[in-house]
Amino acid sequence: MIIKTEKTIPTSEITDQWVFQRRRTIIKAMMAGMLLPSAVSLASAGSDDPRWRDLQRSPYSDDTASLTPKRLVENYTNYYEFSFNKEDSSDLAQHLRIDRWNIAIGGEVEKPGQYFLEDIIAKLTLKEYVYRFRCVEAWSMVVPWVGFPLADLIKLVNPLSTAKFVKFTTLMQPDTMPKQRIKAMLDWPYVEALRIDEAVHPLTIMAVGMYGDILPKQNGAPLRLVVPWKYGFKSIKAVVKIELTKTAPMTTWHAFAPNEYGFYANVNPDVPHPRWSQSSERRLGSGYFMPRRRTELFNGYGEQVAAMYGDLDLRHFF
Amino acid sequence: MPGRISHAWMLSTVACLLPLFVLIFNVLNDQLGANPVQAIHVRLGDWALRFLWITLAITPIQTVTKWRGMADYRQMFGLYAFFYASLHVLAYLFVDHAGVWSLIVVDILESAYVWFGVLAYMIVLLLALTSPNAVKKRLGRSWKKLHRLIYYAAAAAIVHYFWQLKGNLFQPLFYLTIIMFLLGFRVLVWMRNRRMNRLMIPKGRVVSLEEGE
Secondary structure, three states, X not given: OHHHHOOOOOHHHOOOHHHHOOHHHHHHHHHHHHHOHHHHHHHOOOOOOOOOOOOOEOOOOOOOOOOOOHHHHHOOOOOOOOOOOOOOHHHHHHHOOOOOOEEEEEEOEOOOEEEEHXXXXXXXXXXXXXXXXXXXXXXXXXXXXXXXXXXXXXXXXXXXXXXOEEEEEEOOOOOOOHHHHOOOOOOOOOEEEEEHHHHOOOOOEEEXXXXXXXXXXXXXOOOEEEOOOEOHHHOOOOEEEEEEEOOOOOOHHHHHOOOOOOOXXXXXXXXOOOOOOOOEEEEOOOOOOOOOEEOOHHHHOHHHHHHHHOOOOOOOOO | OOOOOXXXXXHHHHXXXXXXXXXXXXXXXXXXXXXXXXXXXXXXXXXXXXXXXXXXXXXXHHHXXXXXXXXXXXXXXXXXXXXXXXXXXXXXXXXXXOOOHHHHHHHHHHOHHXXXXXXXXHHHHHHHHXXXXXXXXXXXXXXXXXXXXXXXXXXXXXXXXXXXXXXXXXXXXXXXXXXXXXXXXHHHHHHHHHHHHHHHOOXXXXXXXXXXX
16 A cells, blocks of 8 residues: 555545545535435435446356346345345445455465455456346346456465365444344354355456446445355355355355255255245346246356256255 | 215225225336335235234224124225235236246245235135125025134235245234234133133033024
């Protein structure tokens, strides 16, 4: 960081780089806030001056599906740290403090440590990834994420051959996250994990933005995982810790209801959830009287990922 | 209602139809959020459940307040429970699934929570069909027995509600608590009546009473 060498200006006076790069958005938000007090919460996410323009699009992008309107993606999130209602986190998450974001990377790696998010972004190539996203609740959307392959991040810290799994942990910030504060339902902080081959698969990305702009807080800002062939709950939000492990970590939903939410959680229309069918899905933004879509095995990414599962019994390892 | 349409009857009808008008207003003004199809579906289901609960609340209210003449409203609320349940089913079949039967059949077969919804609806449908006074007269004593099936409909409806959720149980627990009170009240009344009967009627005469009826 350059600012460390600058001694004449007290650190408290220096504008955070994160803030600096969003100054136009922030000023707009403040002005909007003065004019329309009720609109403050969403103003920081909406902007006609997006952070990233003309990013190269990943070859894995889905160019045939039409994008889900951004306002729907921003207002329909399962962020149980804030609310069990998908439409409440949009406001509640605005209290989250995400400045100066560090990620602790550790476990079976040569270079463990605290990594500053902006430093990571500076080192890696950001691209746009248009992915289908399928929730275990049988709704889906198509989102243009901005991010980088998780494999690139893992390479930065030199993984050891003993690393077999990757464990991710969400931020613990009980003063802004009401459900963490009252210890509701799940065992906080939220934990997810992938097998190492899944983690370094080129489809697996860490997202820092969507629709060309920084991630809205309710969508997992400032850094989230996106694994498009698995149910949405695997794509953990607001990641603060990444550990490479020798054994399979226990994950949050799997611990809550092991017979309902498996470790793999691969999208699979032929393996119903014990209480509901996974054979079809409601695509957000589709009109009234539009039938549900038929759900595809691996959310339609079978060509890329099926080989990883070989003859694994997908019914047993759901 | 006997004979004429009273103000109370008019008022109740408007109140019962209000949720539907609000829903239509919300649809026309795009106020149902990111997943309006599901929102319609859930809203209709919620109102079917609420009317079922209101229907079950009438008898305890009558007993406590000793206010007679609510039986007609019990029938009315019951029919509105059927009305909203029917819209709920129609929305599932023809809005969410757009009448694509290959999708619907698989969904019903694989979704355990739907089975309980189907069971609840079958019962409510049967009760609605046997609701007219003419049918009631023809069925005689078995009508009352038949309409006790409403307790099974309530139980199936609450399981249907619980089983579709991922784990946030606040709202179904709220409805469960209310139904426990409503059914608990009936159990208390039943137990009291049985005790009274035992005190008042010599054992040998119970049989002869029933025969004489």
